[in-house]
Amino acid sequence: EGVPAEEAAARSVATAGSAVVFAGVTVMIALVGLAVARIPFLTVMGIGGALAVAVAVAVALTLLPALLGRAGDRLKAKEGERPPGAFSRRWVLLTTKFPAVAMVLVVGILAIATLPVKDLQLALPDNGTEPVGTPQRDSYDLVDEYFGPGYNGPLLVTIDVITSRDPLGVVDDVEKDLRATPGVEQIGLATPNRTADTAVVQVIPSTGPADAATADLVDRIRAEAPGWEKEHGVAVSVTGLTAVGIDVSERLQGALLPFGVLVVGLSVLLLMVVFRSVLVPVKATLGFILSTGAAFGAVVAVFQWGWFANLVHLDQTGPLISFLPILLMAVLFGLSMDYEVFLMSRMKEE
Numbered sequence: 001e002g003v004p005a006e007e008a009a010a011r012s013v014a015t016a017g018s019a020v021v022f023a024g025v026t027v028m029i030a031l032v033g034l035a036v037a038r039i040p041f042l043t044v045m046g047i048g049g050a051l052a053v054a055v056a057v058a059v060a061l062t063l064l065p066a067l068l069g070r071a072g073d074r075l076k077a078k079e080g081e082r083p084p085g086a087f088s089r090r091w092v093l094l095t096t097k098f099p100a101v102a103m104v105l106v107v108g109i110l111a112i113a114t115l116p117v118k119d120l121q122l123a124l125p126d127n128g129t130e131p132v133g134t135p136q137r138d139s140y141d142l143v144d145e146y147f148g149p150g151y152n153g154p155l156l157v158t159i160d161v162i163t164s165r166d167p168l169g170v171v172d173d174v175e176k177d178l179r180a181t182p183g184v185e186q187i188g189l190a191t192p193n194r195t196a197d198t199a200v201v202q203v204i205p206s207t208g209p210a211d212a213a214t215a216d217l218v219d220r221i222r223a224e225a226p227g228w229e230k231e232h233g234v235a236v237s238v239t240g241l242t243a244v245g246i247d248v249s250e251r252l253q254g255a256l257l258p259f260g261v262l263v264v265g266l267s268v269l270l271l272m273v274v275f276r277s278v279l280v281p282v283k284a285t286l287g288f289i290l291s292t293g294a295a296f297g298a299v300v301a302v303f304q305w306g307w308f309a310n311l312v313h314l315d316q317t318g319p320l321i322s323f324l325p326i327l328l329m330a331v332l333f334g335l336s337m338d339y340e341v342f343l344m345s346r347m348k349e350e
Contacts, residue, residue: 005072009065017061019345022274024057026267026341027334033263037255037326039248046330107290114293116300122253123210123319124245128152132315144208150185153209153242154202157221159190159228160235162197170232171199177224178203183217209242210319215250218243249322256325263330264288267337275344284340292332296325 003011031053034046095102127140143151159174161167171190178201179187188202203221207213218238225236264285271281299320301307306317 006069009069012068013061013065016345018274019341020057020060022270023338023341024053025270026337027053029266029270030263030330030333030337033259033266034326034330036259036262037252037323039252039323042323042326110290110294113297114290116297116305117293119304120253120296120300120325121212121304121319122249122322122325124248124322126152126209126245128208128210129316129318148185148204148206149208149211150205150214153214154188154204154240155218155221155238155243156240157201157203158237158239159199159201160197160237161199164232164234167199170234171201173232174228174234174236175201177228178221181217181220181224183207183213183220205242209245212319214242215246218246245322249319252322252326256329259326260329263333267333271337271340274341275348280340280344284337287340288333288336291336292329295328295332299324299328 028050031046031049035043037043127136128144130137130140140152157174157178159171161170164170175187175190178184183206184203185206186204188204190199190201192199205211205214205217207217221236221238225238228234228236268281268285271284272278275281302309302312303314303320304317306314309315309317
């Protein structure tokens with residue numbers, strides 16, 4: 001019959017409580033680590049999520065045992081009627097009988113699934129990613145067809161002419177250089193701002209806003225800016241929704257490696273303290289890296305390469321939403337480390 005409900009709840013917290021705490025801490029580390037990207041909404045989201053996890057851990061260690069103890073035998077589970085799965089048992093026996101073969105096979109499959117990651121491209125969504133038939137998508141497609149893809153994502157080049165003695169001549173020279181820049185389809189007429197200290201030139205790329213060539217064009221124009229400043233003494237910048245989206249995507253993509261190093265490093269130290277082992281944290285880290293790489297590879301293969309597009313009703317391929325990878329890393333890290341902590345804690349109890 002076991003011990004009374006109050007005693008059972010107390011023993012559960014005493015044995016599994018530490019696993020709950022450390023699992024929650026690993027998830028909190030992953031969520032707080034989103035601040036590495038230096039994107040305000042991701043930082044707020046990560047801190048808010050970490051606080052929610054802290055509350056959940058506190059509830060699991062305090063309120064839940066109290067409720068279980070109070071409920072007593074009224075929450076007694078019924079005895080299971082379904083026998084253990086034969087397939088699962090055979091699978092476990094097979095993998096434990098040939099552990100080296102199983103390890104090589106699983107690692108090989110995950111490593112192959114990771115290969116598409118090399119083509120990972122990030123961008124913020126625009127009207128070109130809307131479902132076919134919506135007004136936003138129809139407008140986007142019409143502009144693309146009758147004017148050109150670049151008209152859906154023009155760039156704004158600002159020229160600070162307040163210090164120039166010949167602002168019109170400076171603007172003409174910059175416009176001439178912009179027209180000769182590869183990837184530029186058309187240059188709009190320069191217009192001054194209200195205080196007439198800055199000229200704004202609209203640059204139409206020859207490619208769409210989510211195209212990698214447009215990001216190359218932004219980098220190319222910015223690389224020419226120091227030359228204009230040296231020659232004319234004016235500051236030239238590139239902005240606009242398209243340029244801002246490119247900047248955000250590049251920042252998020254650049255934050256993936258620091259985020260991974262920070263989160264994985266802290267969690268390895270935490271697992272070393274919990275299990276007093278080096279092999280267990282290393283194994284958990286390698287498993288996380290392989291599973292995350294395979295997940296990224298599958299996403300790239302489907303949403304960028306178009307594999308199984310009909311199966312998921314995908315009508316257009318393109319870059320991934322820029323903040324998806326870092327969020328996916330945080331979620332997968334929390335799940336993988338949680339399972340590792342619970343599994344190893346159970347083995348330690350036995």
